[in-house]
Amino acid sequence: MVSVCFYFQVHQPRRLKYFSDMENPKSIDELEKSIFFDKKNKEVMEKVSGKCYLPANQTMLEQIDLYKNDTKKFKISYSVSGIFLDQLELFGIDDVLESFKELAKTGCVEFLNETYYHSLSSFYGKDTEREEFKEQVQMHNKKIKELFGYDAKVFRNTELLFNNSIAKTVEEMGYFGILGEGIERVLINPPYSPEHIYKLRDEESRISVLLRHYKLSDDIAYRFSARWSGSWPLTADKFGNWIKECQGETINLFMDYETFGEHQWEDTGIFEFMKYLPYEVIKQNHMDFSTPTEIIQRYPQRGIIDIDDFSTHSWADLERDCSAWLGNNMQRYIFEEIKKREKAVKQTKNEKLLSIWRSMQTSDILYYMCTKYWGDGDVHKYFSPYDTPHQAFENVLGALSQLDRVIRYD
Numbered sequence: 001m002v003s004v005c006f007y008f009q010v011h012q013p014r015r016l017k018y019f020s021d022m023e024n025p026k027s028i029d030e031l032e033k034s035i036f037f038d039k040k041n042k043e044v045m046e047k048v049s050g051k052c053y054l055p056a057n058q059t060m061l062e063q064i065d066l067y068k069n070d071t072k073k074f075k076i077s078y079s080v081s082g083i084f085l086d087q088l089e090l091f092g093i094d095d096v097l098e099s100f101k102e103l104a105k106t107g108c109v110e111f112l113n114e115t116y117y118h119s120l121s122s123f124y125g126k127d128t129e130r131e132e133f134k135e136q137v138q139m140h141n142k143k144i145k146e147l148f149g150y151d152a153k154v155f156r157n158t159e160l161l162f163n164n165s166i167a168k169t170v171e172e173m174g175y176f177g178i179l180g181e182g183i184e185r186v187l188i189n190p191p192y193s194p195e196h197i198y199k200l201r202d203e204e205s206r207i208s209v210l211l212r213h214y215k216l217s218d219d220i221a222y223r224f225s226a227r228w229s230g231s232w233p234l235t236a237d238k239f240g241n242w243i244k245e246c247q248g249e250t251i252n253l254f255m256d257y258e259t260f261g262e263h264q265w266e267d268t269g270i271f272e273f274m275k276y277l278p279y280e281v282i283k284q285n286h287m288d289f290s291t292p293t294e295i296i297q298r299y300p301q302r303g304i305i306d307i308d309d310f311s312t313h314s315w316a317d318l319e320r321d322c323s324a325w326l327g328n329n330m331q332r333y334i335f336e337e338i339k340k341r342e343k344a345v346k347q348t349k350n351e352k353l354l355s356i357w358r359s360m361q362t363s364d365i366l367y368y369m370c371t372k373y374w375g376d377g378d379v380h381k382y383f384s385p386y387d388t389p390h391q392a393f394e395n396v397l398g399a400l401s402q403l404d405r406v407i408r409y410d
Contacts, residue, residue, distance in 0.1 A: 003250050003290035003298070004243065004281050005210065007156070007179065008257040011081040011118050012048065013364035015041055015385050019398030024405065028353050031406045035399040036359070040385060042091045049096050052261035057099040059260070059271050063278045064108045074278040075108045075289040078257070079156045082116030082140050083362060085147065086355075097147070104148035110291035113152040113175070116140040119361035120325060122157055122166045124339060130169050132342060136358065137173060153177065154292040158363050160212065160254070160315040161322065163307045167200055171207040177296045179254065180305065181313050182211030183320045189304045195248020196302035197295065208296045209305050212254040212315060216243065221255035225268040236273050240280025244287060249299040254315070317372065325366040330393040335366060337400055344407050353406065360399060368392035 017037040025031040063074045080100065088097045103109045114137070115121055121133040137155070144150050154177035155170045162180040170178050180186070182194025194211035219239065223229040231238065243251050256263065264270040281287050290298065307313060316324040326332050338360055345357045368384040369392045386392045 001298075002244075002246060002248070002287045003295050004287065005250055005252045005290055005292060005295055006076040007112070007252065007254040007292065008076065008078050008259075009081075009156070009255070010053070010078055010084055010257045012041070012045055012084050012087060013118070013362045014038075014083055014087060014359045015044075016360075016365065016395045016399050018386075018391070019394050022398050022402055025402055026406075028350060028356070028406055031402055032352070032356055035356075035402050037385070038090075041087060045087055045091050045093055048258060048262050049093055051266070052258050053096045054099060055266070055271060056257060056260040056274075057096075057103060059274050060109075061099075061102060061106070063275065064103075064106045067278065067282065068106070068108075070282070072282045072288045073108050074282070075110070075291050075294070077110040077112060077154075077291050078103075079112040079114045080144070081114060081118040082136075082143050083118055083359060085143060101148060104150060110154070110293055111144050111148055111150040111152055112154050112156045112179070112292065113137055113141050113144065114156050115158050116143065117358040117361050118158050118363055119358065120158060120161070120335065120363055120366070121361060122161060122169070123335075124342075133169070134173060137170075154210075154296070155179070159324070161312055162209075162314070163309050163312040164200055164202070165309055166312075167207055167209065168202065168205065171205060175207065177208045177210060177292055179252075179292070180209050180211050180307075181315045181320050182214055182252070183313060185320075186211075186305055186307060186313055187303075189306070191248070191303050193248050194252060195246055195250060197250065197299050198303045198305040199301040201304050201306040208301055210250065210252050210292055210295065211305075213246075213252050214315070214320075216251065217253045217255050220253065220270075220273075221259045221263070224259075224264045224270055224273070233269070234273065236276035236280050239273075239277060240284075243281070244284050249302075250290075250295050323372075324370055325363055328369065328371050328389075330369045330371075330389065331366045334369065334393065334396050334400075338396075341400070341403065341407075345403075348407065357403065360396070360403075365392075365396060369396075 015037045023034045025034045067074045116136040116139040121136055124132045155175040156179045160181045167178050194213045198209040224234050260270055312322055313320050369389045371389050
Protein backbone atom coordinates (compact mmCIF):
# COMPACT_ATOMS: atom_id res chain seq x y z
CA MET A 1 0.00 0.00 0.00
CA VAL A 2 1.13 3.57 -0.75
CA SER A 3 -0.28 6.32 1.49
CA VAL A 4 -0.81 9.95 0.49
CA CYS A 5 -0.31 12.25 3.46
CA PHE A 6 -1.74 15.76 3.15
CA TYR A 7 -0.46 18.24 5.75
CA PHE A 8 -1.53 21.90 5.81
CA GLN A 9 0.06 24.72 7.78
CA VAL A 10 -2.48 27.33 8.96
CA HIS A 11 -0.89 30.56 10.18
CA GLN A 12 -1.11 34.32 10.15
CA PRO A 13 1.36 36.59 12.00
CA ARG A 14 0.42 39.58 14.11
CA ARG A 15 2.14 42.24 12.06
CA LEU A 16 3.84 45.28 13.61
CA LYS A 17 2.97 48.90 12.90
CA TYR A 18 5.27 51.29 11.14
CA PHE A 19 7.68 52.87 13.63
CA SER A 20 6.36 56.33 12.80
CA ASP A 21 2.86 55.27 13.89
CA MET A 22 3.92 53.91 17.26
CA GLU A 23 3.20 55.97 20.37
CA ASN A 24 4.93 56.05 23.75
CA PRO A 25 3.05 53.56 25.93
CA LYS A 26 3.00 53.73 29.72
CA SER A 27 1.15 50.47 30.28
CA ILE A 28 1.00 46.99 28.81
CA ASP A 29 -2.43 47.66 27.27
CA GLU A 30 -1.06 50.77 25.61
CA LEU A 31 1.96 48.80 24.40
CA GLU A 32 -0.23 46.27 22.62
CA LYS A 33 -2.19 49.01 20.84
CA SER A 34 0.98 50.94 20.04
CA ILE A 35 3.03 48.27 18.29
CA PHE A 36 0.60 45.87 16.58
CA PHE A 37 -0.87 46.76 13.19
CA ASP A 38 -4.22 45.24 14.14
CA LYS A 39 -6.23 47.19 11.59
CA LYS A 40 -4.16 45.51 8.89
CA ASN A 41 -4.14 42.18 10.75
CA LYS A 42 -7.92 42.13 10.94
CA GLU A 43 -8.25 43.02 7.25
CA VAL A 44 -5.91 40.18 6.28
CA MET A 45 -7.63 37.65 8.53
CA GLU A 46 -11.07 38.56 7.16
CA LYS A 47 -9.88 38.57 3.55
CA VAL A 48 -8.08 35.22 3.76
CA SER A 49 -10.97 33.70 5.72
CA GLY A 50 -13.30 34.51 2.81
CA LYS A 51 -10.87 33.45 0.09
CA CYS A 52 -9.25 30.45 1.74
CA TYR A 53 -10.17 29.17 5.20
CA LEU A 54 -13.95 28.94 4.84
CA PRO A 55 -14.13 27.61 1.26
CA ALA A 56 -11.13 25.31 1.76
CA ASN A 57 -12.57 23.87 4.97
CA GLN A 58 -15.89 23.35 3.21
CA THR A 59 -14.14 21.58 0.34
CA MET A 60 -12.27 19.29 2.75
CA LEU A 61 -15.45 18.56 4.72
CA GLU A 62 -17.33 17.65 1.53
CA GLN A 63 -14.62 15.23 0.44
CA ILE A 64 -14.41 13.64 3.87
CA ASP A 65 -18.19 13.22 3.88
CA LEU A 66 -18.19 11.77 0.37
CA TYR A 67 -15.97 8.85 1.39
CA LYS A 68 -17.02 8.47 5.05
CA ASN A 69 -18.74 5.12 4.44
CA ASP A 70 -16.00 3.71 2.22
CA THR A 71 -13.20 1.42 3.29
CA LYS A 72 -10.69 4.00 2.11
CA LYS A 73 -11.45 7.46 3.46
CA PHE A 74 -10.15 10.93 2.65
CA LYS A 75 -7.86 12.03 5.48
CA ILE A 76 -5.82 15.18 6.09
CA SER A 77 -3.75 16.84 8.81
CA TYR A 78 -3.21 20.40 10.04
CA SER A 79 -0.97 22.45 12.23
CA VAL A 80 -2.81 25.60 13.29
CA SER A 81 -0.57 28.15 15.00
CA GLY A 82 -1.60 29.54 18.37
CA ILE A 83 -1.19 33.13 17.21
CA PHE A 84 -3.62 32.37 14.35
CA LEU A 85 -6.19 31.02 16.81
CA ASP A 86 -5.70 34.02 19.09
CA GLN A 87 -6.43 36.39 16.22
CA LEU A 88 -9.61 34.52 15.30
CA GLU A 89 -10.78 35.24 18.84
CA LEU A 90 -9.43 38.80 18.93
CA PHE A 91 -11.18 39.78 15.69
CA GLY A 92 -14.34 37.76 16.29
CA ILE A 93 -13.95 35.45 13.29
CA ASP A 94 -15.95 32.66 14.89
CA ASP A 95 -17.11 30.90 11.72
CA VAL A 96 -13.56 29.89 10.78
CA LEU A 97 -12.92 28.38 14.19
CA GLU A 98 -16.23 26.52 14.06
CA SER A 99 -15.39 25.10 10.64
CA PHE A 100 -12.11 23.69 12.00
CA LYS A 101 -14.03 22.16 14.89
CA GLU A 102 -16.36 20.51 12.38
CA LEU A 103 -13.32 19.03 10.64
CA ALA A 104 -12.03 17.73 13.98
CA LYS A 105 -15.32 15.92 14.61
CA THR A 106 -15.02 13.84 11.44
CA GLY A 107 -12.32 11.56 12.82
CA CYS A 108 -10.48 11.94 9.51
CA VAL A 109 -8.35 14.92 10.56
CA GLU A 110 -5.15 14.88 12.59
CA PHE A 111 -3.82 17.99 14.34
CA LEU A 112 -0.09 18.40 14.84
CA ASN A 113 1.73 20.51 17.42
CA GLU A 114 4.18 23.33 16.79
CA THR A 115 5.43 26.38 18.66
CA TYR A 116 2.43 28.42 19.79
CA TYR A 117 3.81 31.65 18.31
CA HIS A 118 5.25 30.09 15.14
CA SER A 119 8.67 31.12 16.43
CA LEU A 120 12.33 30.24 16.04
CA SER A 121 12.53 29.37 19.74
CA SER A 122 13.99 25.96 18.83
CA PHE A 123 17.23 27.96 18.44
CA TYR A 124 17.03 29.26 22.03
CA GLY A 125 19.31 27.41 24.44
CA LYS A 126 21.64 24.53 23.72
CA ASP A 127 21.00 20.88 22.91
CA THR A 128 17.90 19.70 24.75
CA GLU A 129 17.48 22.70 27.12
CA ARG A 130 15.27 24.95 25.00
CA GLU A 131 12.99 26.02 27.85
CA GLU A 132 11.19 28.75 25.88
CA PHE A 133 10.65 26.33 23.00
CA LYS A 134 9.23 23.70 25.35
CA GLU A 135 6.90 26.22 26.97
CA GLN A 136 5.50 27.31 23.60
CA VAL A 137 5.01 23.71 22.44
CA GLN A 138 3.22 22.83 25.68
CA MET A 139 1.01 25.91 25.26
CA HIS A 140 0.10 24.80 21.76
CA ASN A 141 -0.63 21.25 22.85
CA LYS A 142 -2.98 22.55 25.55
CA LYS A 143 -4.77 24.88 23.10
CA ILE A 144 -5.31 22.14 20.51
CA LYS A 145 -6.68 19.83 23.21
CA GLU A 146 -9.08 22.50 24.44
CA LEU A 147 -10.40 23.49 21.02
CA PHE A 148 -10.33 20.25 19.07
CA GLY A 149 -10.02 17.51 21.69
CA TYR A 150 -6.83 16.26 20.08
CA ASP A 151 -3.66 15.26 21.96
CA ALA A 152 -1.02 15.53 19.24
CA LYS A 153 1.91 13.12 19.15
CA VAL A 154 3.44 14.29 15.87
CA PHE A 155 5.34 17.58 15.75
CA ARG A 156 5.91 20.12 13.03
CA ASN A 157 8.53 22.74 13.86
CA THR A 158 8.18 26.29 12.56
CA GLU A 159 8.99 26.41 8.83
CA LEU A 160 9.98 22.71 9.04
CA LEU A 161 13.24 23.75 10.73
CA PHE A 162 14.95 20.46 11.51
CA ASN A 163 18.20 19.12 12.91
CA ASN A 164 19.21 16.20 15.13
CA SER A 165 19.11 18.11 18.40
CA ILE A 166 15.69 19.67 17.73
CA ALA A 167 14.33 16.21 16.91
CA LYS A 168 15.82 14.79 20.14
CA THR A 169 14.24 17.57 22.20
CA VAL A 170 10.89 16.88 20.55
CA GLU A 171 11.23 13.16 21.23
CA GLU A 172 12.04 13.81 24.89
CA MET A 173 8.79 15.79 25.10
CA GLY A 174 6.84 12.66 24.19
CA TYR A 175 6.36 12.99 20.41
CA PHE A 176 6.93 9.93 18.23
CA GLY A 177 6.98 11.76 14.90
CA ILE A 178 8.37 14.95 13.38
CA LEU A 179 8.17 16.49 9.90
CA GLY A 180 11.10 17.62 7.77
CA GLU A 181 11.95 18.77 4.26
CA GLY A 182 12.92 16.08 1.75
CA ILE A 183 15.62 18.07 -0.03
CA GLU A 184 18.23 15.92 -1.80
CA ARG A 185 21.17 16.93 0.38
CA VAL A 186 19.61 15.30 3.44
CA LEU A 187 18.96 12.05 1.55
CA ILE A 188 22.56 10.88 1.63
CA ASN A 189 21.74 7.47 3.09
CA PRO A 190 19.62 4.72 1.51
CA PRO A 191 16.84 4.64 0.38
CA TYR A 192 17.57 8.17 -0.98
CA SER A 193 13.91 9.16 -1.30
CA PRO A 194 11.39 11.24 0.69
CA GLU A 195 8.86 8.45 0.08
CA HIS A 196 9.96 6.48 3.16
CA ILE A 197 10.08 6.97 6.94
CA TYR A 198 13.46 7.90 8.41
CA LYS A 199 15.05 7.77 11.85
CA LEU A 200 17.92 9.62 13.53
CA ARG A 201 21.40 8.12 13.54
CA ASP A 202 21.27 8.02 17.33
CA GLU A 203 20.64 4.35 18.14
CA GLU A 204 18.64 5.23 21.25
CA SER A 205 16.23 7.42 19.31
CA ARG A 206 12.92 6.00 18.12
CA ILE A 207 11.27 9.13 16.68
CA SER A 208 10.09 8.81 13.07
CA VAL A 209 10.83 11.53 10.50
CA LEU A 210 8.37 12.18 7.67
CA LEU A 211 9.97 14.10 4.80
CA ARG A 212 8.09 16.46 2.52
CA HIS A 213 8.02 15.43 -1.14
CA TYR A 214 8.90 18.96 -2.18
CA LYS A 215 8.61 18.46 -5.93
CA LEU A 216 5.06 17.13 -5.83
CA SER A 217 4.07 19.52 -3.01
CA ASP A 218 5.34 22.52 -4.95
CA ASP A 219 3.53 21.39 -8.08
CA ILE A 220 0.37 22.27 -6.15
CA ALA A 221 1.56 25.05 -3.85
CA TYR A 222 3.69 27.09 -6.27
CA ARG A 223 3.34 25.85 -9.84
CA PHE A 224 -0.37 25.07 -9.99
CA SER A 225 -1.25 28.22 -11.97
CA ALA A 226 2.19 28.77 -13.55
CA ARG A 227 1.71 28.78 -17.31
CA TRP A 228 5.48 28.55 -17.77
CA SER A 229 5.41 25.17 -16.03
CA GLY A 230 5.64 22.20 -18.32
CA SER A 231 2.83 20.57 -16.38
CA TRP A 232 0.29 23.39 -16.80
CA PRO A 233 -2.63 22.99 -16.61
CA LEU A 234 -2.36 20.68 -13.62
CA THR A 235 -5.42 18.45 -13.36
CA ALA A 236 -6.38 15.90 -10.73
CA ASP A 237 -6.04 12.96 -13.12
CA LYS A 238 -2.61 14.14 -14.30
CA PHE A 239 -1.39 14.53 -10.72
CA GLY A 240 -2.94 11.19 -9.82
CA ASN A 241 -0.96 9.52 -12.60
CA TRP A 242 2.25 11.05 -11.26
CA ILE A 243 1.80 9.86 -7.71
CA LYS A 244 0.67 6.36 -8.62
CA GLU A 245 4.13 5.84 -10.13
CA CYS A 246 5.91 6.62 -6.84
CA GLN A 247 7.90 3.70 -5.43
CA GLY A 248 7.84 4.37 -1.68
CA GLU A 249 5.30 3.83 1.09
CA THR A 250 4.34 7.45 1.71
CA ILE A 251 3.88 10.54 -0.45
CA ASN A 252 4.02 13.52 1.89
CA LEU A 253 2.33 16.57 0.39
CA PHE A 254 3.02 19.42 2.83
CA MET A 255 2.03 23.02 2.07
CA ASP A 256 0.59 26.28 3.42
CA TYR A 257 -3.19 26.08 3.67
CA GLU A 258 -3.35 29.52 2.06
CA THR A 259 -2.41 27.73 -1.17
CA PHE A 260 -6.16 27.25 -1.59
CA GLY A 261 -7.80 30.50 -2.63
CA GLU A 262 -5.15 32.96 -1.48
CA HIS A 263 -1.87 32.03 -3.18
CA GLN A 264 -3.71 30.13 -5.90
CA TRP A 265 -6.93 32.03 -6.51
CA GLU A 266 -10.26 30.29 -6.96
CA ASP A 267 -10.35 31.06 -10.68
CA THR A 268 -7.20 28.96 -11.19
CA GLY A 269 -9.32 25.88 -10.48
CA ILE A 270 -7.50 24.97 -7.27
CA PHE A 271 -10.71 24.04 -5.40
CA GLU A 272 -11.95 21.90 -8.28
CA PHE A 273 -8.57 20.18 -8.29
CA MET A 274 -9.00 19.26 -4.61
CA LYS A 275 -12.52 18.02 -5.21
CA TYR A 276 -11.40 15.49 -7.81
CA LEU A 277 -7.97 14.49 -6.46
CA PRO A 278 -9.29 12.17 -3.69
CA TYR A 279 -11.05 10.01 -6.29
CA GLU A 280 -7.87 9.75 -8.38
CA VAL A 281 -6.03 8.36 -5.35
CA ILE A 282 -8.72 6.17 -3.84
CA LYS A 283 -9.57 4.46 -7.14
CA GLN A 284 -6.06 2.98 -7.18
CA ASN A 285 -6.02 -0.42 -5.47
CA HIS A 286 -2.57 0.18 -3.98
CA MET A 287 -3.16 3.74 -2.66
CA ASP A 288 -5.01 5.47 0.17
CA PHE A 289 -4.96 8.60 2.32
CA SER A 290 -3.41 8.43 5.78
CA THR A 291 -2.53 10.83 8.58
CA PRO A 292 1.05 11.18 9.88
CA THR A 293 0.32 9.03 12.94
CA GLU A 294 -1.21 6.27 10.80
CA ILE A 295 1.80 6.27 8.48
CA ILE A 296 4.22 5.99 11.40
CA GLN A 297 2.22 3.13 12.87
CA ARG A 298 1.83 1.34 9.53
CA TYR A 299 5.28 1.48 7.93
CA PRO A 300 8.83 0.73 9.16
CA GLN A 301 11.69 3.19 9.36
CA ARG A 302 13.65 2.61 6.17
CA GLY A 303 16.56 5.04 6.37
CA ILE A 304 18.71 7.32 8.52
CA ILE A 305 18.70 11.10 8.52
CA ASP A 306 21.61 12.95 10.13
CA ILE A 307 21.49 16.78 10.28
CA ASP A 308 23.83 18.62 12.63
CA ASP A 309 23.04 22.05 14.09
CA PHE A 310 25.08 23.87 11.46
CA SER A 311 23.20 22.18 8.64
CA THR A 312 19.66 22.88 9.87
CA HIS A 313 17.22 22.63 7.00
CA SER A 314 13.76 24.10 6.37
CA TRP A 315 11.17 24.25 3.60
CA ALA A 316 11.88 27.88 2.61
CA ASP A 317 13.60 29.33 -0.45
CA LEU A 318 16.00 27.56 -2.79
CA GLU A 319 18.55 27.01 -0.03
CA ARG A 320 16.10 25.19 2.27
CA ASP A 321 18.09 26.41 5.29
CA CYS A 322 17.80 29.19 7.92
CA SER A 323 18.75 32.04 5.59
CA ALA A 324 15.15 33.19 5.05
CA TRP A 325 15.12 34.37 8.68
CA LEU A 326 18.76 34.62 9.77
CA GLY A 327 20.57 35.30 6.51
CA ASN A 328 21.67 38.91 7.05
CA ASN A 329 22.95 41.11 9.87
CA MET A 330 19.60 42.85 10.41
CA GLN A 331 17.84 39.53 10.98
CA ARG A 332 20.54 38.13 13.24
CA TYR A 333 20.64 41.34 15.30
CA ILE A 334 16.86 41.40 15.83
CA PHE A 335 16.80 37.69 16.66
CA GLU A 336 19.38 38.23 19.40
CA GLU A 337 17.72 41.40 20.70
CA ILE A 338 14.35 39.68 21.07
CA LYS A 339 15.94 36.68 22.75
CA LYS A 340 17.93 38.96 25.07
CA ARG A 341 14.73 40.31 26.65
CA GLU A 342 13.47 36.91 27.80
CA LYS A 343 14.67 37.23 31.39
CA ALA A 344 13.33 40.77 31.91
CA VAL A 345 9.94 39.92 30.43
CA LYS A 346 9.52 36.72 32.42
CA GLN A 347 10.55 38.39 35.65
CA THR A 348 7.50 40.65 35.41
CA LYS A 349 5.26 37.54 35.62
CA ASN A 350 2.75 39.41 33.47
CA GLU A 351 1.05 37.04 31.04
CA LYS A 352 -0.02 39.77 28.62
CA LEU A 353 3.47 41.20 28.39
CA LEU A 354 4.82 37.70 27.85
CA SER A 355 2.32 37.17 25.02
CA ILE A 356 3.37 40.46 23.38
CA TRP A 357 7.05 39.52 23.55
CA ARG A 358 6.34 36.07 22.16
CA SER A 359 4.26 37.51 19.32
CA MET A 360 7.39 39.43 18.31
CA GLN A 361 9.20 36.09 17.97
CA THR A 362 6.96 34.99 15.09
CA SER A 363 9.16 33.89 12.19
CA ASP A 364 7.41 36.28 9.76
CA ILE A 365 8.89 39.25 11.65
CA LEU A 366 12.36 38.12 10.60
CA TYR A 367 11.21 36.93 7.18
CA TYR A 368 10.18 40.48 6.21
CA MET A 369 13.81 41.63 6.64
CA CYS A 370 15.21 39.20 4.07
CA THR A 371 17.35 40.89 1.39
CA LYS A 372 17.55 38.10 -1.15
CA TYR A 373 17.20 38.78 -4.87
CA TRP A 374 15.63 37.03 -7.85
CA GLY A 375 12.84 34.53 -7.31
CA ASP A 376 13.19 34.13 -3.54
CA GLY A 377 13.30 37.89 -3.12
CA ASP A 378 10.03 38.22 -5.02
CA VAL A 379 8.39 35.70 -2.69
CA HIS A 380 9.54 37.64 0.37
CA LYS A 381 8.20 40.87 -1.11
CA TYR A 382 4.87 39.20 -1.84
CA PHE A 383 4.37 38.31 1.83
CA SER A 384 5.76 41.49 3.40
CA PRO A 385 3.42 44.34 4.40
CA TYR A 386 6.35 46.77 4.25
CA ASP A 387 8.03 48.57 1.36
CA THR A 388 11.58 47.38 2.12
CA PRO A 389 13.42 44.94 4.41
CA HIS A 390 15.08 47.94 6.08
CA GLN A 391 11.70 49.43 6.92
CA ALA A 392 10.72 46.11 8.52
CA PHE A 393 13.94 46.26 10.55
CA GLU A 394 13.20 49.79 11.75
CA ASN A 395 9.70 48.79 12.80
CA VAL A 396 10.96 45.94 14.98
CA LEU A 397 13.56 48.22 16.54
CA GLY A 398 10.77 50.64 17.36
CA ALA A 399 8.64 47.89 18.88
CA LEU A 400 11.55 46.74 21.02
CA SER A 401 12.09 50.27 22.31
CA GLN A 402 8.41 50.44 23.23
CA LEU A 403 8.70 47.09 25.01
CA ASP A 404 11.70 48.35 26.99
CA ARG A 405 9.77 51.44 28.00
CA VAL A 406 6.92 49.37 29.48
CA ILE A 407 9.30 46.99 31.26
CA ARG A 408 10.84 50.01 33.02
CA TYR A 409 7.40 51.38 33.96
CA ASP A 410 6.40 47.98 35.28
